[in-house]
Amino acid sequence: MADATTLAALRAAAFEAMEQAYAPYSKFRVGAALLTPDGQIITGCNVENAAYPAGTCAERAAIGAAVVQGRRAFTHVVVATEASVPTPPCGMCRQVLHEFAPSLHVISVTRSGATAEWPLADLLPFAFESSSLRDA
Ligand code: THU
Numbered sequence: 001m002a003d004a005t006t007l008a009a010l011r012a013a014a015f016e017a018m019e020q021a022y023a024p025y026s027k028f029r030v031g032a033a034l035l036t037p038d039g040q041i042i043t044g045c046n047v048e049n050a051a052y053p054a055g056t057c058a059e060r061a062a063i064g065a066a067v068v069q070g071r072r073a074f075t076h077v078v079v080a081t082e083a084s085v086p087t088p089p090c091g092m093c094r095q096v097l098h099e100f101a102p103s104l105h106v107i108s109v110t111r112s113g114a115t116a117e118w119p120l121a122d123l124l125p126f127a128f129e130s131s132s133l134r135d136a
Pocket of ligand 1: 023026029046055059088
């Protein structure tokens with residue numbers, strides 16, 4: 001488990017990323033901050049599009065930013081929103097997070113300080129993964 005100082009930094013980074021969200025259609029701003037095993041923080045925000053399905057979630061933006069930096073292992077993700085209740089990652093983001101970090105610890109936070117935490121494995125049991133392709 002990451003220490004309290006690291007988790008506080010991760011939370012702050014997620015809210016900072018949320019400030020950059022481009023969400024003119026849903027008005028639902030999301031920031032995500034990934035933590036690598038050696039303590040690096042990599043962030044993303046949601047980026048919507050006039051062609052709605054072309055929009056991207058914060059978690060997947062963070063994964064993309066991390067992979068281009070050569071980072072593919074993560075221990076925690078903090079998802080920050082302005083919702084009143086902490087929101088879990090959407091199904092597509094669960095799948096993308098699982099690709100790199102099946103043991104990820106997911107933490108969702110709100111402005112008011114409400115927090116929810118889940119192991120990714122609880123949010124996405126029986127995930128489809130690379131090993132699933134082998135028997136095709
Ligand atoms: N969104 C995220 O960024 N992450 C999630 O896990 C849930 C949804 C974004 C997508 C869209 O821009 C907005 O929130 C409303 O669905």
